[in-house]
Amino acid sequence: MTLQISGLTSGYGRSSVLQGVDLDVPDGRVLGLLGRNGVGKTTLIHTVMGLVRPTGGSITLDGEELAGRRSDQVARAGLALVPQGRRIWPNLDVTEHLDLASRRGGGAGIWTVPKILELLPRLGERRNHLGGQLSGGEQQMLAIARALLTGPRMLLMDEPSDGLAPTIVDQIGGVIGTLKEQGVTVLLVEQDLHLAFLVADKIAVMVKGQIAHRCSTADFRADEPTARRLLGVA
Ligand SMILES: Nc1ncnc2c1ncn2[C@@H]1O[C@H](COP(=O)(O)OP(=O)(O)OP(=O)(O)O)[C@@H](O)[C@H]1O
Ligand SMILES: [Mg+2]
Incomplete structure (x- = not known):
């Protein structure tokens, strides 16, 4: 299923976190969403799941609007x-x-x-x-x-590699690869570039509640200065 997010805003009380997120995850693909601590990655996937209420924008799954739905309805949608x-x-x-x-x-x-x-x-x-x-x-x-x-039909995974040894991260990568072969679409939030590079077709980078950069995984790997600028790593 294809997830399309546009102009999405949300936050907690008076503090706004998502500042107009535009992002799409094409059917059958793995999108790696990178970003430093606290930029709003978890807030984004919680907003998509209906766990944080959006204040504006749209979230569609195969064209069906999900913004403002309850989490059980979002789960039923796939x-x-x-x-x-x-x-x-x-x-x-x-x-x-x-x-x-x-x-x-x-x-x-x-x-x-x-x-x-x-x-x-x-x-x-x-x-x-x-x-x-x-x-x-x-x-x-x-x-x-x-x-x-x-x-x-689509998984939102929030930093699955966190705290795991490299060989275990590779096993998780294998599982994500198998899921993809079986037609599951994946939005993979990661701080571990190794796992994102292993399984993602495309990379998006979040900075301060917005998507600041988007490209193929191969292009991202080849562009060390951009990775360093957006993530503080090479
Ligand atoms: N339940 C909450 N109530 C109030 N503020 C929150 C809440 N959850 C997160 N925040 C704030 O929202 C901002 C974004 O947090 P979020 O958890 O989405 O970041 P993240 O990119 O997932 O970070 P990390 O990589 O550390 O998991 C931060 O400033 C955080 O302090
Ligand atoms: Mg998080």
Whole structure:
């Protein structure tokens, strides 16, 4: 599904964070959204998900207007969030997480528990472990599984590599690649250039609540001065 965002503004009370975001994520693609801490990346995907109320602008999914909808309506339209910090329940085991998410998804979409365990076999091996006993990488896999079980056609992933060792980040990259092959569209918020470069077709960079730069991943990789200027890294 194609997500199109235009002139989107939102914030918290009197503090406005999104200052008119224009961005589109084409069907079947992975868009890497980069930006320094605090520029508004999470606010953007929370606004898209209906968790923060937009004050202006438009969010359409295959042409259907989502701005101002509740998060459950947005989920039904085909979007799912893999939240920053994973938000795993420490006292529920893996099976309980998957059961809860399946029930919430109501059997929507193509993702069933057996299919998820094929994609993420480590979760099957750890099925009786509590959330709090899982490694960071396993928790991230579980957060992805939970989102898929709600039956989305597009995933909004908020810094999935955060705090993970490089080999685990590569595994997450492999999972995102497989999802893309299966037709899932992905908006990937990242600070880790390695993961974004591994899986993203295009890169957008957010600065102070707006999209300041957009190009193909190959062009972004080749343009070190721009990366340094917008992100403070090379
Ligand atoms: N619930 C909230 N209430 C008030 N202000 C908030 C809230 N959440 C975020 N903000 C503020 O909005 C701005 C953007 O925050 P946001 O979390 O969207 O940034 P981010 O780009 O995701 O940062 P990071 O890379 O650190 O996750 C920041 O100034 C932040 O302090
Ligand atoms: Mg964030």
